[in-house]
Amino acid sequence: MGMVSLDEMSISHTNDVWGWTDALDSTEYVLLGSDNGVCFVKLESGGVPHFMGRLPTHNTNSLWRDVKVIGDYAYVVSEAPGHGLQIFDLSELRDWDASLGTVIWSESSHVSGVSTGHNLAVHEDSNSLYILGSNLESGGVLIYDVSNPLTPVLTGVYGESGYFHDAQIITYSGPDPDYQGDIILIAANVTGLVILNVTDPADVVQISYSSYLNAHYAHQVWMSDDGAFILMGDELDETSNAVPGTRTLIWDVQNLDSPQLAGQHTSDMLASDHNQYISGELTYQSNYKSGLRILNTSQWSSGILTEVAYFDVYPEDDATGFLGAWSNYPFFASGYIAVSSIDRGLFILKHNVLDVSVLVDSWCSNDWINFNVTVPEGFTGPYQLSVEGLPIGVYPVGISQNPITVAPGSTTLCYILGSSSFSGVIDPLWVLETESNRFETRTPFSSESASAIFLDHDGDGFGDPNNAVLGCESDLIEVGSFVTNAMDCDDSRASTYPSSPETCDFIDNDCNGLIDDNVSLLSWYPDADGDGFGDVVSAVLMCGPPAGYVMNSSDCNDDSAVIYPGAIGTYQGFDNNCDGVFQVEEHHACPGDFNFDNSRNVMDLLDILGAYGCLGPGCSTDINEDGAVSVNDLLLFLIYIGVPC
Numbered sequence: 001m002g003m004v005s006l007d008e009m010s011i012s013h014t015n016d017v018w019g020w021t022d023a024l025d026s027t028e029y030v031l032l033g034s035d036n037g038v039c040f041v042k043l044e045s046g047g048v049p050h051f052m053g054r055l056p057t058h059n060t061n062s063l064w065r066d067v068k069v070i071g072d073y074a075y076v077v078s079e080a081p082g083h084g085l086q087i088f089d090l091s092e093l094r095d096w097d098a099s100l101g102t103v104i105w106s107e108s109s110h111v112s113g114v115s116t117g118h119n120l121a122v123h124e125d126s127n128s129l130y131i132l133g134s135n136l137e138s139g140g141v142l143i144y145d146v147s148n149p150l151t152p153v154l155t156g157v158y159g160e161s162g163y164f165h166d167a168q169i170i171t172y173s174g175p176d177p178d179y180q181g182d183i184i185l186i187a188a189n190v191t192g193l194v195i196l197n198v199t200d201p202a203d204v205v206q207i208s209y210s211s212y213l214n215a216h217y218a219h220q221v222w223m224s225d226d227g228a229f230i231l232m233g234d235e236l237d238e239t240s241n242a243v244p245g246t247r248t249l250i251w252d253v254q255n256l257d258s259p260q261l262a263g264q265h266t267s268d269m270l271a272s273d274h275n276q277y278i279s280g281e282l283t284y285q286s287n288y289k290s291g292l293r294i295l296n297t298s299q300w301s302s303g304i305l306t307e308v309a310y311f312d313v314y315p316e317d318d319a320t321g322f323l324g325a326w327s328n329y330p331f332f333a334s335g336y337i338a339v340s341s342i343d344r345g346l347f348i349l350k351h352n353v354l355d356v357s358v359l360v361d362s363w364c365s366n367d368w369i370n371f372n373v374t375v376p377e378g379f380t381g382p383y384q385l386s387v388e389g390l391p392i393g394v395y396p397v398g399i400s401q402n403p404i405t406v407a408p409g410s411t412t413l414c415y416i417l418g419s420s421s422f423s424g425v426i427d428p429l430w431v432l433e434t435e436s437n438r439f440e441t442r443t444p445f446s447s448e449s450a451s452a453i454f455l456d457h458d459g460d461g462f463g464d465p466n467n468a469v470l471g472c473e474s475d476l477i478e479v480g481s482f483v484t485n486a487m488d489c490d491d492s493r494a495s496t497y498p499s500s501p502e503t504c505d506f507i508d509n510d511c512n513g514l515i516d517d518n519v520s521l522l523s524w525y526p527d528a529d530g531d532g533f534g535d536v537v538s539a540v541l542m543c544g545p546p547a548g549y550v551m552n553s554s555d556c557n558d559d560s561a562v563i564y565p566g567a568i569g570t571y572q573g574f575d576n577n578c579d580g581v582f583q584v585e586e587h588h589a590c591p592g593d594f595n596f597d598n599s600r601n602v603m604d605l606l607d608i609l610g611a612y613g614c615l616g617p618g619c620s621t622d623i624n625e626d627g628a629v630s631v632n633d634l635l636l637f638l639i640y641i642g643v644p645c
Contacts, residue, residue: 174227263303
């Protein structure tokens with residue numbers, strides 16, 4: 001449906017992703033973790049993402065950041081030392097509109113009792129927040145009560161089961177009668193599966209610990225909606241060559257005291273697995289280089305998972321390694337799926353499960369139409385199918401109710417249109433749903449002779465070949481968002497179409513299959529001291545600047561922020577302005593007073609002895625300013641020692 005690039009968000013890479021739906025107006029927002037903070041993205045009509053701005057990191061950048069939501073508050077941890085727990089009031093996002101541009105928000109509150117944290121888990125029923133993999137309790141669990149969202153209270157800790165990498169907390173309603181209504185934590189603790197009873201945060205009890213063969217790094221777990229099984233990923237078993245492909249462990253947990261390994265699903269791809277989430281009968285896996293993989297779980301008791309869809313955010317290969325999809329968020333009521341791509345940005349997807357096609361090509365001139373509705377095999381069903389926006393009745397009478405029940409396979413529906421029931425183009429919304437999953441599709445049609453037309457979502461005059469419908473050509477102007485050609489390679493960007501000018505933006509603008517071809521690469525130079533002037537020695541060629549690089553290469557000392565062309569003298573014996581000539585303000589204000597205490601004494605003698613042998617313009621004890629600290633400087637200093645400044 002759309003994507004937001006790293007460049008657009010001014011970040012170097014992404015990590016975790018979560019979502020927030022505003023209860024006031026049902027607006028959906030994506031909360032995207034990155035190296036330098038949490039990016040906020042609003043989902044506009046049609047799932048189009050709009051980057052709003054960012055909550056900066058509390059201190060330093062980090063590869064690891066995790067964000068979760070309780071109510072209208074986001075909670076953020078990071079592996080950056082001293083980061084602690086950030087809290088942000090998401091209601092601040094309501095006041096944003098596109099006219100404000102990119103906004104940098106400030107944290108609403110902060111908890112400093114913990115330094116680092118790898119992951120967060122939340123339990124909304126009890127207003128509880130769980131920090132995992134922190135610097136405390138052997139990386140176990142820190143439990144906070146966030147009934148007052150801005151002032152969390154630590155209510156319990158647990159470190160007896162070692163480091164917890166990730167976890168899910170639920171109010172248990174599964175098949176085990178011993179724990180009905182209890183608050184249960186399930187976790188991956190690197191070596192296996194841990195299940196805790198955390199109903200009383202002050203008295204956490206381990207229910208079970210389960211290991212498995214070829215354990216390399218038990219990374220993340222998620223429980224099915226009915227509480228009968230758990231899926232687990234091991235992040236490093238593929239890179240360790242312990243398994244022949246992406247492995248998902250299937251745990252039978254109908255007895256929480258004694259989980260049993262029901263089976264292992266092994267993909268035919270080698271990609272390393274990372275995060276996955278179960279919704280209904282589907283699990284949404286982010287498997288690094290093989291992207292988002294959606295699998296049906298209905299045969300879990302036989303140890304079988306069946307892939308039903310995928311979207312590859314790293315099409316170069318499906319090998320092991322840590323690029324591509326980090327995580328995903330599949331819980332929006334709209335059905336949109338947010339996927340974080342480490343090296344590319346944010347993707348917004350929709351799972352096209354429901355296929356609706358027209359069975360006859362004369363329907364534009366008739367007062368009825370037959371539709372073929374198909375739910376693919378690999379789904380269990382039955383599903384409820386409803387249609388919104390059709391001023392029609394349904395024939396035969398036996399299936400006239402709305403919604404109707406459909407199972408996987410093909411179902412033919414005959415809709416009676418009456419000659420006066422519509423004019424122009426009708427764009428009905430077909431909705432297929434269960435309690436946990438919702439899928440939508442549209443099949444526009446009109447009352448004239450039918451032909452293939454293609455969605456032009458971005459309005460550039462070129463249609464999406466993957467979004468074709470039967471329509472009536474005379475109504476194309478009225479339809480507006482459809483065209484007769486199918487030549488667009490990215491229908492989410494108006495600047496991307498055949499023969500579009502190629503610009504330096506990491507996108508295939510002209511649809512020729514090449515990214516940033518026919519554009520000039522620029523030289524960028526490292527600016528280690530951050531003074532805006534780069535070091536000519538280590539140039540790189542790119543169309544955009546890497547972090548910490550500039551176009552200027554005229555720095556004569558990239559280790560000091562006070563030395564660059566045009567700099568003002570600092571009276572320290574440096575050629576501050578890099579012109580090769582020492583101006584009055586560049587000489588030492590008091591030769592020999594290296595520590596600037598207005599006295600030339602034994603402390604300055606120690607400074608020059610410590611710097612003896614230094615070469616280059618950064619030598620602060622080079623009294624005679626000949627580019628080296630030598631015996632000549634020592635002799636000159638001995639003349640000055642004891643003489644007041």
